[in-house]
Amino acid sequence: MERLARFGVSLPESLLEEFDSRIESAGYKNRSDALRNLIRDYIAESVWEKGTESVYGTVTITYDHHSHDTAQELTALQHDFGHIIICSTHVHVDHDHCFEVVLLRGSSEDVKRFVEGISGIKYVHSTKPVFTVLV
Amino acid sequence: MERLARFGVSLPESLLEEFDSRIESAGYKNRSDALRNLIRDYIAESVWEKGTESVYGTVTITYDHHSHDTAQELTALQHDFGHIIICSTHVHVDHDHCFEVVLLRGSSEDVKRFVEGISGIKYVHSTKPVFTVLV
Amino acid sequence: MERLARFGVSLPESLLEEFDSRIESAGYKNRSDALRNLIRDYIAESVWEKGTESVYGTVTITYDHHSHDTAQELTALQHDFGHIIICSTHVHVDHDHCFEVVLLRGSSEDVKRFVEGISGIKYVHSTKPVFTVLV
Amino acid sequence: MERLARFGVSLPESLLEEFDSRIESAGYKNRSDALRNLIRDYIAESVWEKGTESVYGTVTITYDHHSHDTAQELTALQHDFGHIIICSTHVHVDHDHCFEVVLLRGSSEDVKRFVEGISGIKYVHSTKPVFTVLV
Numbered sequence: 001m002e003r004l005a006r007f008g009v010s011l012p013e014s015l016l017e018e019f020d021s022r023i024e025s026a027g028y029k030n031r032s033d034a035l036r037n038l039i040r041d042y043i044a045e046s047v048w049e050k051g052t053e054s055v056y057g058t059v060t061i062t063y064d065h066h067s068h069d070t071a072q073e074l075t076a077l078q079h080d081f082g083h084i085i086i087c088s089t090h091v092h093v094d095h096d097h098c099f100e101v102v103l104l105r106g107s108s109e110d111v112k113r114f115v116e117g118i119s120g121i122k123y124v125h126s127t128k129p130v131f132t133v134l135v
Numbered sequence: 136m137e138r139l140a141r142f143g144v145s146l147p148e149s150l151l152e153e154f155d156s157r158i159e160s161a162g163y164k165n166r167s168d169a170l171r172n173l174i175r176d177y178i179a180e181s182v183w184e185k186g187t188e189s190v191y192g193t194v195t196i197t198y199d200h201h202s203h204d205t206a207q208e209l210t211a212l213q214h215d216f217g218h219i220i221i222c223s224t225h226v227h228v229d230h231d232h233c234f235e236v237v238l239l240r241g242s243s244e245d246v247k248r249f250v251e252g253i254s255g256i257k258y259v260h261s262t263k264p265v266f267t268v269l270v
Numbered sequence: 271m272e273r274l275a276r277f278g279v280s281l282p283e284s285l286l287e288e289f290d291s292r293i294e295s296a297g298y299k300n301r302s303d304a305l306r307n308l309i310r311d312y313i314a315e316s317v318w319e320k321g322t323e324s325v326y327g328t329v330t331i332t333y334d335h336h337s338h339d340t341a342q343e344l345t346a347l348q349h350d351f352g353h354i355i356i357c358s359t360h361v362h363v364d365h366d367h368c369f370e371v372v373l374l375r376g377s378s379e380d381v382k383r384f385v386e387g388i389s390g391i392k393y394v395h396s397t398k399p400v401f402t403v404l405v
Numbered sequence: 406m407e408r409l410a411r412f413g414v415s416l417p418e419s420l421l422e423e424f425d426s427r428i429e430s431a432g433y434k435n436r437s438d439a440l441r442n443l444i445r446d447y448i449a450e451s452v453w454e455k456g457t458e459s460v461y462g463t464v465t466i467t468y469d470h471h472s473h474d475t476a477q478e479l480t481a482l483q484h485d486f487g488h489i490i491i492c493s494t495h496v497h498v499d500h501d502h503c504f505e506v507v508l509l510r511g512s513s514e515d516v517k518r519f520v521e522g523i524s525g526i527k528y529v530h531s532t533k534p535v536f537t538v539l540v
Contacts, residue, residue, distance in 0.1 A: 002199060002231075002282035009279055009302050011309065012272035015405045019309050022316045027251035032279050038308045039281070039289050040260045046292045056234050058195045062267050064137060089224040091238060096137075097269045099191050101236050103226060116162035123137075125175045130262040132197050134232045135285045137417035144414055144437050146444070147407035150540045154444050157451045167414050173443045174416065174424050181427045270420045272469060272501075297521035310530045326504050328465045332537050334407060359494040361508060366407075367539045369461050371506050373496060386432035393407075395445045400532040402467050404502045 044133045051109045057131035059102045059115060066096060067123035074124065077117045078102065084110045104129075179268045186244045192266035194237045194250060201231060202258035209259065212252045213237065219245045239264075314403045321379045327401035329372045329385060336366060337393035344394065347387045348372065354380045374399075449538045456514045462536035464507045464520060471501060472528035479529065482522045483507065489515045509534075 011019075023034040047053045063070050078085055084106030091099040104111055111129050118126045146154075158169040182188045198205050213220055219241030226234040239246055246264050253261045281289075293304040317323045333340050348355055354376030361369040374381055381399050388396045416424075428439040452458045468475050483490055489511030496504040509516055516534050523531045 002202075002284065004280045005283040005286045006278055006280045007286070007301065008276055009305055010274045010276045011302065011306055012405070013275040014272065015306065015309060015313075016275045016277070018313050018403075018405045022313055023254075026316070027254035029255055029257070031277065032281065033254070033257060035279055035305065035308075036281055036285065037254065037260055038305075038312060039285060041262075042308060043285075043288050043292055044262075046296070056195075056197065056228070058193060058236050058265075060191075060193045060265050060267060062191060062269055067137075086226055086234075087224065089222065089236065089238060091221055093191070093240075093269060099221075099238065099267075099269070101193050101224065101238060103224060103234065103236060105228075119162035119168070119172065120164055122164070122168060125172055125267060127176075127179075127265040127267055130193075130195050130265050132195060132234075132260060132262055133288075134197055134228060134234070135282070135288045137419065139415045140418040140421045141413055141415045142421070142436065143411055144440055145409045145411045146437065146441055147540070148410040149407065150441065150444060150448075151410045151412070153448050153538075153540045157448055161451070166412065167416065170414055170440065170443075171416055171420065173440075173447060174420060177443060178420075178423050178427055181431070268423075270417070270423045272472075293524075297524035299525055299527070303524070303527060307524065307530055311532075314532075326465075326467060326498070328463060328506050328535075330461075330463045330535050330537060332461060332539055337407075356496055356504075357494065359492065359506065359508060361491055363461070363510075363539060369491075369508065369537075369539070371463050371494065371508060373494060373504065373506060389428075389432035389438070389442065390434055392434070392438060395442055395537060397446075397449075397535040397537055400463075400465050400535050402465060402504075402530060402532055404467055404498060404504070 040133065040135070043135065044131050047133055048108045048131050052107050054106060055108055055111070055131040055133060057104045057111050057129045059104065059111070059118070059126055059129045061100050061102070061118060061124055061126040063098050063124040064096050065098050070121060070123050073121045074118070077114070077121065080117070081110070081114045084114065175268065175270070178270065179266050182268055183243045183266050187242050189241060190243055190246070190266040190268060192239045192246050192264045194239065194246070194253070194261055194264045196235050196237070196253060196259055196261040198233050198259040199231050200233050205256060205258050208256045209253070212249070212256065215252070216245070216249045219249065310403065310405070313405065314401055317403055318378045318401050322377050324376060325378055325381070325401040325403060327374045327381050327399045329374065329381070329388070329396055329399045331370050331372070331388060331394055331396040333368050333394040334366050335368050340391060340393050343391045347384070347391065350387070351380070351384045354384065445538065445540070448540065449536050452538055453513045453536050457512050459511060460513055460516070460536040460538060462509045462516050462534045464509065464516070464523070464531055464534045466505050466507070466523060466529055466531040468503050468529040469501050470503050475526060475528050478526045482519070482526065485522070486515070486519045489519065
């Protein structure tokens with residue numbers, strides 16, 4: 001279990017009231033929980049922009065598996081990036097469509113190159129990657 | 136296999152040249168592939184904002200499994216949202232940390248309520264959801 | 271001057287160290303300043319999503335003033351939205367191009383309808399609106 | 406006036422139908438106008454990530470002008486970045502608050518450094534910069 005550090009913050013009173021009402025309706029149980037989430041997002045964003053440090057990320061893709069050699073090309077690409085891919089989960093949505101999530105651990109530069117690789121495969125759509133850090 | 140429709144587009148010449156050079160370095164093999172991806176993103180964004188139509192989405196979460204009842208609460212929450220959760224994939228990152236992706240199919244309103252539920256669980260960090268559509 | 275409120279936060283030690291190092295390199299002088307900014311962004315995002323409360327926002331547009339009736343249509347549109355437009359600043363970039371920022375105060379619903387209005391004007395490009403709140 | 410180039414695109418029929426219905430409700434008059442906007446966003450994003458090419462951008466800030474030396478520090482900072490700042494527009498919102506937009510032309514690296522400078526000034530909130538390109 002993580003050791004906790006405690007510190008004080010000062011904010012304009014009206015800003016704090018507004019924050020309290022927003023985080024309550026967003027489901028947070030207290031300020032520390034909400035701030036921890038905002039801070040993790042901030043750090044992940046900063047790690048992502050730097051490009052060289054390691055992030056945990058996911059890339060969500062959808063495609064029509066009847067299309068040409070889509071499935072094979074996707075598999076080949078994932079093998080090329082084997083060093084950053086942890087695993088992928090595949091859902092057979094209907095007769096035609098696939099929905100797949102690839103879980104990655106690597107630098108944002110490598111993740112971006114992987115996404116560029118997907119861009120070269122016909123009939124595949126991928127979302128922007130999301131990423132997080134484990135601090 | 137999807138039937139294809141063909142149509143003409145007119146763009147300022149300089150914009151088209153710039154576009155061609157960018158998509159080539161991003162890995163796209165031709166303009167139609169690049170435009171298909173931009174259009175899918177645009178539609179997914181619009182569906183997401185509307186709130187009532189169905190999207191395919193993923194929520195990426197990380198947490199420390201030693202923390203209190205985190206894992207049980209997460210499982211309970213996922214059961215409450217069973218109607219929109221297809222499956223989830225779990226990675227045991229190291230002695231302490233978990234990295235998990237939940238695959239969902241549902242309205243963006245439901246997905247947002249699921250994310251709010253996660254916000255109420257101590258020691259869990261979740262990214263913003265990503266989403267796509269199957270057209 | 272705003273009255274300040276002070277409160278305590280507890281965070282995992284390693285997360286706090288990471289946060290401190292990031293905000294220092296981002297120019298922040300202390301944690302309260304950085305958290306105030308993160309919190310304002312969070313509130314503005316939440317106000318924006320709700321749609322009915324008032325935000326301060328800007329929409330950045332670029333266009334070719336030689337194009338048809340672009341300038342006139344833009345002016346007419348801005349008059350239609352006079353109740354939410356504070357002012358606009360115009361830069362004559364070069365012989366052909368204009369760069370303009372519109373400052374707005376209104377609900378995000380109104381701001382979105384204004385942006386839709388811009389979308390209907392030929393040869394005008396507009397960015398997504400940015401917005402902030404005054405707490 | 407810009408010379409126009411014309412080219413053909415092929416898309417899955419169902420995707421095109423969906424796109425047509427979305428862009429109509431977003432105010433676009435035809436596909437070319439909508440695609441031009443999507444393509445400009447895509448190029449601006451790519452220029453921004455590269456860091457070295459020139460973008461047109463805006464940074465929106467709000468602050469309490471009673472706070473310490475906020476206004477002077479902001480002015481001093483803007484003079485330091487005089488080579489990328491075209492102008493700024495200032496709104497006296499109420500007795501306490503200022504709402505200001507800075508129009509910039511420069512590399513995204515310089516714009517980021519300017520935003521970092523703002524981060525160091527107490528009681529000032531700035532949004533993420535938005536940016537566009539003039540192609």
